[in-house]
Amino acid sequence: MHRFLRFSVLFTGLLFALGSYVTEATQSEPADPGVEGSAIDKAAKEMSDSGGSAFSEWESKYFASGPDNVGPAIEQPIEFPHFRHAGDHDKGGMEINCMYCHTYARRSLVAGIPPVQKCIGCHQSIDSVRDKPRIKKLFEYWDAKKAIPWKKVHDLPDFVRFSHERHVQRFIFQLNRPVQEVCGYCHGDVKTMTVARRQRLLSMGFCVTCHEINHPVTAEGGTPIGDQKYWYSMRKPITDASVMLKAQGPNDCWECHK
């Protein structure tokens, strides 16, 4: 009886393991843009220094746009309207760059929440909204010199080290993609929200999906694509003489786990 049970458990375990290998093998890796002249491959070739979201079609497969509202709706001390500040002109917004307020994104692990001083910087001169309830609340905090107790919307476990700097430097400053699009990869379309609400899973799988992509860093023959020459010199990609060079994002555990 013993032996039978042990054997059957072992067998089941083996089946599972084998099964997972099989399913992994058949499940193709996320569309490898560098191979077989796919639409994505063409897009890569078209990508120019001036950037532009050549990948948006592909990305739309993985980064859904439109509110997904994955996270809970979180009530903030002041219901800050992102759509007013970051939204398009034709919708009544001011198209303020995300990094005007979330200043530290380009140089820190965190993007940062603006100090009250930043809000007051503009609002001290905007008489037209000075009496609105939310603005009045803002000035109450300022006059009392009290920090606004914003609640954290996007949290990661304490054992994870996520660097905004690295991602902002890469996508915005190096690849020259529009700020709102880049921030939107993980934070969604913030300019349609009042207060922020988590739009993406932000799990390890979510991050790894992107990092695992074999993206081209050179065209055929070895010429680095645009700003990729910076990347190419830092991390030598896997070489296969016949196709363009591809590289993956960081997949070393200690890049993100601390």
Place this chain on the structure above:
Amino acid sequence: MNNEFDRRDFLKVLGWSGTAAALSGCGNGMVENGKETVVSYVETNDYMIPSVSVYFNSTCAQCDAGCSIMGRVREGRVLKLEGNPNSAINRGKTCGLGQAGVQHHYNPDRVREPLLRTGDQGEAVTWDKAYALIADKLKGVSGEEIAFLTGGVSGHLKVLLGNYLDSFGCKNHFVYEAIAPAVVRAANKKSYGVEMPRFNINKAKVVLSFGADFLGAWVSPVHFSQQYAQFRKGVNGQRGVLVQIESKMTITGANADRWLVVRPGTEGILALGIINALGSHGVTIPGDVASAVKGYGKERVSKDTGVSAEQIDKIAALLKARTPSLVLVGNAAEGYAHGSQNAAAINLLNQVLGNVGKTVEAPAIVPFPQMAPATGNTASLKTLNDGLAAGKYKVLFSYAANPVFTAPGAMKFRDNMAKAGFKVAFAHYLDETAMQADLVLPLDSALEDWGTQVPEYMAEGAQINIQQPLMETLHPDTRGMGDILLALIKQRRAEEYKKFDDFYGYLRSAVLNNKSALGSGSIADDDIFWNETLSKGIVKLPGAAHASLSVKSGVAGLALPQPAAIDAQYPFQLIPHVTGSLRDGRHTNQPWLQESPDPMTTIVWDSWVEIHPKRAAELGIQEGDIVEVTGKNGSVKVQAYLFPGIHPDAISIPLGRGHEAMGRYAKGYGVNPFQILDMVFDKETGELALHETRVKISKTGERVIVVKDEGPVGGKQLGQKIVPLMTTDKVNLSKEI
């Protein structure tokens, strides 16, 4: 096959597969969206970037070497201390004690508000009430009836304190350090004309140290450690040689090429014996010295000290061949009633070897004599104790000293302190002395406070260390010592000090008033100079004058006693040794230091008595036996540890543990050898002779397992190549980078 199957077996089997299933992802259980608040500010500076560290320079106050530190500050709190690379003293390095400075600051047992004793109870009072009470107690009290006890002080705090005492016409400032190189200072003054010359270990080819634990706890260990590293790299590929002579192995002794165990107290005799041997080896000895050492031939010296004649010859040969050398004196001076004599004899060696002017040099002087350090000693405690016993003092102030813990029990300091009318303790923690006070005033930690510090040991050029807060004050009701003194002095000299709102203002104005003397150069703007000074953390005074050395042999006064006979009733000599991390016990409540294994024994969290294995075998003592160490003035029960690095006639218990107060990490751990010391003093300086306590050992029959880091094989490589040793005749150091 057994067909029986029961539930336990079933679960065992299922458990295995159950675990396999549970190995799948753990979900996002640890994120707290919407629950945590974000770091949020009202206004920020340019340099306040969340997740980016800012570094501020200050001065370490864990000992009085005056190393400069750099605090890593993130989101407004100091996380870690590093060394400040600007300082010539520590050049960016720290010792373990310095690292533990954050635990002094964040210690959960810090006093948070003024405490007033009524009978057996203590109540929290306001600062206003405390100050009013002090003013009240001082009314009509003359200067002679006030006593102010401190540890070593320097800089502007010393100036302010001096002015405060001056306002009463009080001359009773007792500067007390339980462990201080006071005998060495006095001997240096006689031999070289200065109390603390500059020792250039890195320029010496041989260092001969008589108990000077310069890598551990002597004077300025971080600075000396750096010099030691250069010393070992050597000049032209010739590595420096360290010879250590002492009765109990210190960490410096553990690093010596030759560690010579010497009969306790006979170091002076050995020094004269070496001079005698140098003469025989052809070194020119001045006439008066030669005649003084005539009677110290190798045979006699060997008999008295236990060091073989062959070794004495070898040392003399080495000293002759490799110059310059450097001879240092440490606990050979501090330990004995004839310590000053020992020191004089040992200093003679430097003169005979021509080291003065090469490895013993004149120190630079900070050109502000009022800021120069008031250095502590134990003789001051005796004077204070006598005064307290006689009921002389109506008001006693105590700052940066813990005499109830560190004074020998025979002094009965605790009882005598009770005789003072009103006792005020300025303290970070409720240590033994604060527990006896009537009023305890809580201090800002060293990482929250302002100040200047002038170290006793000037490493290279003269420098003044700046102490600035590394973060906002942790507890709302603590005050900096400078602020307290300012408030007190305003009670006496209101007009003179009313322009200073706080000690920060006082300090700033004092620095700016002396801008050009402090090296402001072309910086005309006050704010810029002040900020630059703070940002560097030290003020270097490159143009400062050096003291002048005046060398005297002092042979005339040399009269070394014969080694004392061993008392049959108390056959052992107790050596209370100083560890680099605990010192006199002021940091025992910092848990990193409690858990930091002693380098020699690897024991943690407890005291121990070191006995030489041969003597232990004779007495039937094994490791872990609880033995009672009894002297004339008391006894302690402590676990035994067999230690080969000690003279067979000596035993050693470390200082620093055995607290009865001072918080959860200090109270109740170990024993306090200070308490059982014999009242023997150095004849010339009146300093407490730390090694003159005679004791006996008896087994109590109890046994414990010693809590230590080394395993049961302790210190053996078991045939593996773990720490091989290379000899100088084989190694080729010039091939190294």
Place this chain on the structure above:
Amino acid sequence: MSLSTLFADYSQFRHRHPDGDVPHNPYKWAMAIDLDACSGCNACAVACYAENNLPVVGREKFSHGQAMHWMRIERYWDEDGREFPDQGARFLPMLCQQCEAAPCETVCPVGATNHTPDGLNSQVYNRCIGSRYCSSNCPYKVRYFNWWDYPTTDNVWPAEMNMQLNPDVTVRSKGVMEKCTFCMQRLRQAESDAKTQGRLVHDGEVQTACQQACPTSAISFGNLVDPESKVHKQWRAQQVDLDKHEQAKDEEPGGSDLRGYRIYEFLAPYPSIMYLERVRETEI
């Protein structure tokens, strides 16, 4: 994970740095510790506690061998039966050797410990299930297990003491293995800062906590594949090759006159720390 990556990874397993035409990461972190300079003061050990949120376990747990000192100083005596240790003692700072062929990496049942491209042996706390097989395999015994939940244990990090915790390092809870990381948090930060400036980390720009504290500067640390780095020059001068478990210089008749060696090299874990032998003077 697929079978193909499994095989690819295995062939890269025990891949050494640097190696011919196989491109490698611009960094390979290594250390050299001079045992002649090491005075045994324990400053490095305390600095490590401060930097890496190491819990102070207290006396009782210490007596059970549950201390958490990632860096420890071992003290050895001469073993020739001398009555007094008149040649002093020998101190050995022992920390994770970041072996290139780490015995601990192969045996983790869940793959919580791996090798990073920059030559470190990584430990991922949230994957660790606490089997302790890795520490059992480690020949240096430099892996430490959290037998207790220190964050919730009294007096480990009471109020205010917990403000000292380094936010760049995880605070470990019960049941996970931990060990020296070569201050990986500092390395990552320095690499990131350098990358933003479009360059690699200069030698000396990043220091481990132990290296920064050491008063005798016995520890040198840096990028072994950077020819300008001190560590590279030291390994080169000492003729110690990362990829070999027996060094050519040791075959010389009479042994080598160079001091560099690695501990337990013959077990072929290819440790990344080279020690320089302690020296004793023959003239005295």
